[in-house]
Amino acid sequence: DAGVIQSPRHEVTEMGQEVTLRCKPISGHNSLFWYRQTMMRGLELLIYFNNNVPIDDSGMPEDRFSAKMPNASFSTLKIQPSEPRDSAVYFCASIHRGTEAFFGQGTRLTVV
Amino acid sequence: GEDVEQSLFLSVREGDSSVINCTYTDSSSTYLYWYKQEPGAGLQLLTYIFSNMDMKQDQRLTVLLNKKDKHLSLRIADTQTGDSAIYFCAERANQAGTALIFGKGTTLSVSS
Numbered sequence: 001d002a003g004v005i006q007s008p009r010h011e012v013t014e015m016g017q018e019v020t021l022r023c024k025p026i027s028g029h030n031s032l033f034w035y036r037q038t039m040m041r042g043l044e045l046l047i048y049f050n051n052n053v054p055i056d057d058s059g060m061p062e063d064r065f066s067a068k069m070p071n072a073s074f075s076t077l078k079i080q081p082s083e084p085r086d087s088a089v090y091f092c093a094s095i096h097r098g099t100e101a102f103f104g105q106g107t108r109l110t111v112v
Numbered sequence: 113g114e115d116v117e118q119s120l121f122l123s124v125r126e127g128d129s130s131v132i133n134c135t136y137t138d139s140s141s142t143y144l145y146w147y148k149q150e151p152g153a154g155l156q157l158l159t160y161i162f163s164n165m166d167m168k169q170d171q172r173l174t175v176l177l178n179k180k181d182k183h184l185s186l187r188i189a190d191t192q193t194g195d196s197a198i199y200f201c202a203e204r205a206n207q208a209g210t211a212l213i214f215g216k217g218t219t220l221s222v223s224s
Contacts, residue, residue, distance in 0.1 A: 033211050042216035099143050103155040
């Protein structure tokens with residue numbers, strides 16, 4: 001298996017633009033997580049899905065952030081409009097019913 | 113609420129043992145993890161332990177769990193310069209679809 005695949009790896013965008021981050025979880029994994037990593041706050045859980053259903057989105061910072069999981073093999077995290085303080089590395093992770101959570105390589109977002 | 117605490121930095125000499133410590137607050141935590149992050153990379157799962165265990169060994173890595181004190185440690189024997197990275201402790205409750213909650217990470221610096 002190729003592991004958790006995120007795209008793009010790097011994104012530079014101007015303030016106010018819409019940004020869409022993508023994640024393909026490991027096949028067969030039934031839970032998917034979006035995390036944000038910054039120097040100040042470390043790894044923050046934004047939202048997670050179980051069997052494609054959002055379970056907890058209390059970590060989503062504002063209404064500008066939204067996430068979807070239309071099927072078991074794809075999820076998106078959208079920021080609209082983006083702001084400079086959204087600059088961070090965004091990670092997607094997936095886990096099967098068991099215990100091992102695997103992370104993607106992350107998307108480094110820079111909003112200028 | 114859930115909280116995971118780690119010391120921020122650890123510096124050791126090559127060949128010495130490293131011990132990275134972590135404390136957590138959620139008594140329902142069932143799975144406890146150690147992840148490694150190298151610069152510019154994603155999180156790599158090193159090892160994990162069930163809360164009904166008090167020790168797990170995997171090659172140079174030894175995990176110790178004191179459930180009474182909610183204290184977890186990772187010992188790296190014969191530390192090498194390639195072990196320099198950020199090490200994250202994480203907890204997860206024993207409920208279907210729950211997320212991992214991370215500490216802020218310990219930066220391990222290994223000097224030759």
